[in-house]
Amino acid sequence: MARILITGGAGFIGSHLCASFLARGDEVICVDNLSTGSEENVAPCRSNPRFTFIAHNVTRFIGVEGHVDAVLHFASPASPADYLEMPIQTLKVGSLGTHNALGLAKAKRALFLLASTSEVYGDPLVKPQREDYWGNVNPIGPRGVYDEAKRFAEAMTMAYHHYHGLDTRIVRIFNTYGPRMRMNDGRVVPNFITQALKGEGLTVYGQGNQTRSFLYIDDLVRGIHRLCESGYHLPVNLGNPFEMTVLEFARKILGLTGSASPIVYRPLPQDDPQVRQPDISKAREILGWEPQVALEEGLRKTIEYFREKLREPS
Numbered sequence: 001m002a003r004i005l006i007t008g009g010a011g012f013i014g015s016h017l018c019a020s021f022l023a024r025g026d027e028v029i030c031v032d033n034l035s036t037g038s039e040e041n042v043a044p045c046r047s048n049p050r051f052t053f054i055a056h057n058v059t060r061f062i063g064v065e066g067h068v069d070a071v072l073h074f075a076s077p078a079s080p081a082d083y084l085e086m087p088i089q090t091l092k093v094g095s096l097g098t099h100n101a102l103g104l105a106k107a108k109r110a111l112f113l114l115a116s117t118s119e120v121y122g123d124p125l126v127k128p129q130r131e132d133y134w135g136n137v138n139p140i141g142p143r144g145v146y147d148e149a150k151r152f153a154e155a156m157t158m159a160y161h162h163y164h165g166l167d168t169r170i171v172r173i174f175n176t177y178g179p180r181m182r183m184n185d186g187r188v189v190p191n192f193i194t195q196a197l198k199g200e201g202l203t204v205y206g207q208g209n210q211t212r213s214f215l216y217i218d219d220l221v222r223g224i225h226r227l228c229e230s231g232y233h234l235p236v237n238l239g240n241p242f243e244m245t246v247l248e249f250a251r252k253i254l255g256l257t258g259s260a261s262p263i264v265y266r267p268l269p270q271d272d273p274q275v276r277q278p279d280i281s282k283a284r285e286i287l288g289w290e291p292q293v294a295l296e297e298g299l300r301k302t303i304e305y306f307r308e309k310l311r312e313p314s
């Protein structure tokens, strides 16, 4: 039985990770300041005696008694709408928070895993994006607060690896979706699904010809477990190579929900990446990993989750 500490453990991805480690028989310490996470996400974990929740902002020193085997650093706003609203907190959690999480891992001689992002590639000039592409990021644009914080976090993680000999992992997560995404987090998956279910217009930004590729949460969690076990310390992309335009995605949601909502067009946000598609050769080769959940299957489960949410009294 290992003792795993997950920062951002009450967030969308973090809460699925908490549940997966508990299911494996491990002990889980979830650290979250609930700025974008919620206690409801970890409600199913609460009854497990191997689960502890600590309300704490990881930009301050993270003190934990006893041994820790792994620190998984997932704390950060992750939706563009959230990090635009919390630019300084986003920069702080990516920099100070990463430093504290690394310091904790070093003190405990624990494995450290950084949740990085496809945003390190910015608005990429190559497609698909391989891990050796350095990216095209506007440091002073609105998304710079997230992109640069994550790029700094990767640099800091590599420095701890090289200078302190820390056992580290870096996962670059591409658009991931599934139950427990926040209904109003502003990202395309919750927006389109809730708009479709409510009969409101699906807000396509720009002409909708920008592309994304969507990975179901269970596939991501499986990949993260494999990466932890791998011994590989350079960044690894985890994402779905199946790319589609935002407009195609809107039509898919309309089809799956059976909604008669119209598509309405809104201005394209500044620096919105025009393309995004992971090259997952490395994950295939090193982790023996590739997505298994078909888009329609994952979306059906996610639609069901949001349908339930909308039924709850507000």
Ligand code: UDP
Pocket (backbone or CB within 6 Å): 079, 080, 081, 175, 186, 187, 188, 189, 191, 192, 203, 204, 205, 206, 208, 210, 212, 246, 268, 269, 272, 273
């Ligand atoms: N998008 C959209 N309508 C929405 C929300 C997002 O057309 O209501 C677009 C957005 O401009 C981007 C893509 O969908 O091109 C994915 O946006 P999201 O906020 O999910 O995350 P991103 O991939 O940009 O980090």
